[in-house]
Amino acid sequence: MLDLNDVALFVQVVRSGSFAEAARRLGMPSNTVSRRVQQLETQLGTRLLQRSTRKLTLTQVGQGFYERCVGAVDGLTEAGQELMKGSDEPSGRVRIAAMADFFDFFPMQWVADFLAAHPRVQLDFVLSDARVDLIADRIDVAFRGGPLQDSGYVGRQLIKNDGDGMVASPAYIAKRGAPTSLQDLAHHDSVSFAHPSGLSHWRLIGPDGAEQEVQVPCRFNANTAQAQRKAAVAGLGIAVLPSALSRVDLEAGRLVRVLPQYQRIGFGLNVLYPSRRQLPLAVSAFIGLVMEKLELKAFPARLE
Incomplete structure (x- = not known):
């Protein structure tokens, strides 16, 4: 050669x-x-x-x-x-993997401000609830819910694992009544992720710290938490949502808590990137933006 x-x-x-x-x-x-x-x-x-x-x-x-x-x-x-x-100025394309409803809680104005501050940077968002392979899919930054696992990537928690609570619309409660025990949930409709059984399987922790599993009939399935939130607001059933996602609707009265003494362990939100070594300035700058806006904070109140 x-x-x-x-x-x-x-x-x-x-x-x-x-x-x-x-x-x-x-x-x-x-x-x-x-x-x-x-x-x-x-x-x-x-x-x-x-x-x-x-x-x-x-x-x-x-x-x-x-x-x-x-x-x-x-x-x-x-x-x-x-x-x-250009080594002293962020430049180039940053490929970002995030959940499908990422921009429901990450205001687009933050992105606009970032691009205005870094005119040589391009952002390429890959929005999906499927878990991507950062290396195979050429991803520079990824957002994931759930506990950080030893995957070989660099990870940082952005939003704490607050408990997920059950919520429903006032109209649904007025029509079906408020459950007073976990056993009552068997006679209600739920809003959840699809399951072959047609039931929602929720593992909930009670006030005594004991974990219990309940099965609730499910008539509306959706693969994003944001869609489930909207379905709950529309009165389609009881949903288990992250407190950060339901907070605005609870404060506005569009949702009410159901059996608030029970919670599901929340997933939180983490940012991951392949390596700390030779991290491009554009990638480092975007991670800095995300950490500044979201690190260990609640989601912004920007819901439709």
């Missing part, structure tokens, strides 16, 4: 007109430059330069090789200079 450094040396020698001048420009000994160009010729199995005491002349093969290489060498040089020039 050719040593691209030797190819770049060859291009510089041609441009300089001599080994001595190329060595001076590169800050290298002249004999080192000459030796490495000879090594390149040996690898190629052909002479590229005719040497004389007065000047260097390209052979016909050398002329063709130079014309094919000079553009590539210049391109690599310019790319490196561009990177070094």
